[in-house]
Amino acid sequence: MIHIRTFRAPDDPEACSKFIVGHKRLLELYGITQITSNVQEWVEDYKTIVILVEDKxxxxxxxxxxxxxxxxxxxxxxxSAIGRYDAKIYDMINADDQRGGTCELCGLWNSREVAGMGIGSHVLARVGSVLSAKLPIVSLFVLCAPATVRMGKRVGCVVETSLGNNGLFYYPKEDLVATAMRLRDWNDLSNADDSEREKIISLRENMHQVIEERGPKGVYQLEYNLDIPNLHDAV
Incomplete structure (x- = not known):
């Protein structure tokens, strides 16, 4: 069964290594060799939460x-990705940090083995929204490729049109476009699709569930185990 679990990055170095290798391999298929979210210092950061999709x-x-x-x-x-193009991103992040904390959902990827199952396009964004309610933050940022903007909107994120060209940036290469999006308040899911809102609320209330998911390739069982071990430990 496909299983999703979460953990603080330093608590599972082996899993982090697998994550890095798989993500790097996928990026290289698209000719992307430099991307800010792929810097590997995060593996030592107790404030980085890893969402891992694996065979149980x-x-x-x-x-x-x-x-x-x-x-x-x-x-x-x-x-780091878009600040050199529009410094307003720093003010936006700092304002959210001061009103309660902020974070970013980044490094989303899925392997070819599960392509077309909706894991990279829907499930991971949903989990990001679920976990935002469990963390000491008020908002969540995400930088979306064109194919994943709809994903962000489904879980309640909005395009930050005050940044860049109506939220658009050429990143990570000049021939690729990225969209700056934000879940402005994790407690406000009014912008989320009805079906996603129900799933997010359900998972926030019960972090361990087996749910029947439906993607372009059909129906499958997905086990969610979203409790983050050691989350409140001092570091």
Whole structure:
């Protein structure tokens, strides 16, 4: 069975290594060799939460994402990515940080083995929204490729049109476009699709569920185990 679990990055170095290798391999298929969210310093950051999609029995990693909290040590990858094009991103992040904390959902990827199952396009964004309610933050940023903008909107994110060209940037290459989006308040899901809102609320209330998911390739069982071990430990 396909299984999703979450953990603080330093708590599982082996899983982080698998995550990095799989993500790098996928990026290279698209000719992308430099991307800010792929800097590997996050593996030592206790404020980085890894979302891992794997086979429950074999531990083969099918994909994942990260939630990186803004700290004094680590800026959000989105600020490094687009800050040189529009410095307003720094003010936006700092304002959210001051009103309660902020983070970024970044490094989303899925392997070819699960392509067409909706894991990279829907499930990981849903989990990001679910986890935002469990973290010391008020908002969540995400930098979306064109194919994943709809994903962000489904879970309640809005395009930050005050940034760049109505939210658009040429990143990570000049021939690729990225869209700056934000879940402005994790407690406000009014912009989310009705079906997604129900799933997000259900998972926030019960973090361990087996749910029947439906993607372009059909129906499959997906086990969610979203409790983050050691989340409140001092570091």
């Amino acid at each position: 029995e074999t531990k083969f990693v099918y994909g994942g994402a990260r939630i990186q909290l803004k700290t004094d040590r680590f800026e959000l990858p989105i600020s």
